[in-house]
Amino acid sequence: MSAPKVTVLDYGSGNIRSAVRALEHVGADVTLSAAPEDVLNADGLLVPGVGAFAAVMQGLKDVDGLRMIGRRVAGGRSVLGICVGLQVLFEEGVEHGVRTEGMGEWPGRVERLKADVVPHMGWNTVQAPQESTLFEGIRDERFYFVHSYGVQDWNFDVTQPAMRPPIVTWSTHGGPFIAAVENGPLTATQFHPEKSGDAGAQLLRNWINGLR
Amino acid sequence: MTVAIRVIPCLDVDAGRVVKGVNFEDLRDAGDPVELAHRYDRAGADELTFLDVTASSSNRDTTFDVVAQTAEEVFIPLTVGGGVRQISDVDRLLRFGADKASINTAAVARPQVIDEITSHFGSQVLVLSLDARRTHDASTPSGYEVTTHGGRKGTGIDAVAWAREAADRGVGEILLNSIDADGTKQGFDLAMIRAVRAAVKVPLIASGGAGEPAHFPPAVEAGADAVLAASVFHFGPVNAIAEVKKAIRDAGFPVR
Numbered sequence: 001m002s003a004p005k006v007t008v009l010d011y012g013s014g015n016i017r018s019a020v021r022a023l024e025h026v027g028a029d030v031t032l033s034a035a036p037e038d039v040l041n042a043d044g045l046l047v048p049g050v051g052a053f054a055a056v057m058q059g060l061k062d063v064d065g066l067r068m069i070g071r072r073v074a075g076g077r078s079v080l081g082i083c084v085g086l087q088v089l090f091e092e093g094v095e096h097g098v099r100t101e102g103m104g105e106w107p108g109r110v111e112r113l114k115a116d117v118v119p120h121m122g123w124n125t126v127q128a129p130q131e132s133t134l135f136e137g138i139r140d141e142r143f144y145f146v147h148s149y150g151v152q153d154w155n156f157d158v159t160q161p162a163m164r165p166p167i168v169t170w171s172t173h174g175g176p177f178i179a180a181v182e183n184g185p186l187t188a189t190q191f192h193p194e195k196s197g198d199a200g201a202q203l204l205r206n207w208i209n210g211l212r
Numbered sequence: 213m214t215v216a217i218r219v220i221p222c223l224d225v226d227a228g229r230v231v232k233g234v235n236f237e238d239l240r241d242a243g244d245p246v247e248l249a250h251r252y253d254r255a256g257a258d259e260l261t262f263l264d265v266t267a268s269s270s271n272r273d274t275t276f277d278v279v280a281q282t283a284e285e286v287f288i289p290l291t292v293g294g295g296v297r298q299i300s301d302v303d304r305l306l307r308f309g310a311d312k313a314s315i316n317t318a319a320v321a322r323p324q325v326i327d328e329i330t331s332h333f334g335s336q337v338l339v340l341s342l343d344a345r346r347t348h349d350a351s352t353p354s355g356y357e358v359t360t361h362g363g364r365k366g367t368g369i370d371a372v373a374w375a376r377e378a379a380d381r382g383v384g385e386i387l388l389n390s391i392d393a394d395g396t397k398q399g400f401d402l403a404m405i406r407a408v409r410a411a412v413k414v415p416l417i418a419s420g421g422a423g424e425p426a427h428f429p430p431a432v433e434a435g436a437d438a439v440l441a442a443s444v445f446h447f448g449p450v451n452a453i454a455e456v457k458k459a460i461r462d463a464g465f466p467v468r
Contacts (some may be wrong), residue, residue: 015306015311016307018283018287018311021284021285021287021309022287050337051337122218122437123258123383124214137384142216145215146336146384147336148335172214176367184426192288193287195287195288195311196287196288197287197288200287
């Protein structure tokens with residue numbers, strides 16, 4: 001079996017080299033690109049995100065990323081958002097009083113964490129539900145977080161009886177916040193699996209195993 | 213569920229080798245940085261810090277290579293400091309595989325550079341490296357003075373006030389190094405940690421003076437979110453990281 005093809009969306013966000021290396025390390029055939037043929041045709045698309053919510057949204061718009069992510073999700077093809085790449089999937093972000101519209105795949109607002117020490121920086125535990133496949137074999141591990149903002153409420157209404165509700169994994173810093181979401185083709189983590197050592201590698205492996 | 217106390221080995225790199233001195237002088241060879249980085253990663257280090265302790269630009273390029281080689285195989289956060297003066301320096305470090313940059317002298321000379329870097333890359337990318345020493349000078353009311361150039365130059369600036377200003381300007385964390393304690397192996401400067409902890413809300417990394425595992429828990433009790441050391445890992449027992457983590461865990465704090 002050939003290696004799964006993963007494109008890391010290149011839109012000028014932070015240290016994407018480590019995401020590329022970590023995916024290669026777990027056996028993916030990785031392309032760093034924003035070209036539509038690479039983004040749309042890959043088995044999996046990884047959307048990194050470092051910096052401010054508004055800057056990430058703008059960067060995604062500049063490469064037509066929002067539309068391409070939307071097309072992949074509509075077609076049932078996997079997308080993994082990391083850090084601010086998770087945050088922009090929600091309805092809106094509020095940073096320094098500035099409100100920015102997100103992609104709105106999930107309801108909720110990204111707001112400053114209510115903790116004594118912010119940014120939340122370091123290795124924290126998560127509470128992954130039993131049905132999670134992303135955290136299979138690594139439920140008791142710690143993952144590396146670095147962020148000042150997060151989604152602290154989850155109000156996802158399942159209106160269709162046939163619809164499977166998203167699987168939500170929580171963590172705590174000051175209060176609970178969303179550490180990961182698994183929702184059909186759309187997966188996202190607030191922490192950085194590419195910087196989370198062996199546990200992060202296993203998470204990426206779990207994601208890649210679900211690609212085909 | 214709380215975030216773990218981070219244990220961070222520090223690799224002072226000079227011309228492609230890891231060196232370590234006492235009070236920033238008498239540098240002693242401690243090995244190949246890429247090899248050491250691998251070893252510390254396998255031993256459970258939570259993060260790695262490279263400090264480029266050379267001034268020459270040719271040696272600086274060697275450090276970039278070290279970072280790039282390390283980032284290829286080591287999947288924990290890497291911080292790099294030394295010679296960071298402007299946005300383009302941070303950009304270059306990130307491209308070579310660093311996750312964070314630490315800044316010291318250039319920020320003291322022109323604090324505005326903190327705002328520039330963090331508004332471009334976010335707070336999480338910038339660590340303020342604060343080399344402080346005790347003073348008995350009325351101009352530094354906290355009793356601690358900021359130094360630059362590896363502790364060789366005093367600035368007359370109050371260290372606690374500077375920590376507060378840097379945090380307000382947007383640094384994501386503060387690496388607090390005691391010049392007096394550095395290399396002495398007599399333990400951290402706990403009063404200094406407490407003073408800075410009381411002044412800022414960003415994560416605080418304590419550095420300087422660790423000689424044995426028992427020295428680490430008091431630094432955490434004093435308010436450090438992370439502990440950084442060099443000699444105790446380079447020249448101590450092979451399982452020093454595990455021993456340090458055990459000491460911190462036994463004192464009731466979470467570790468990875």
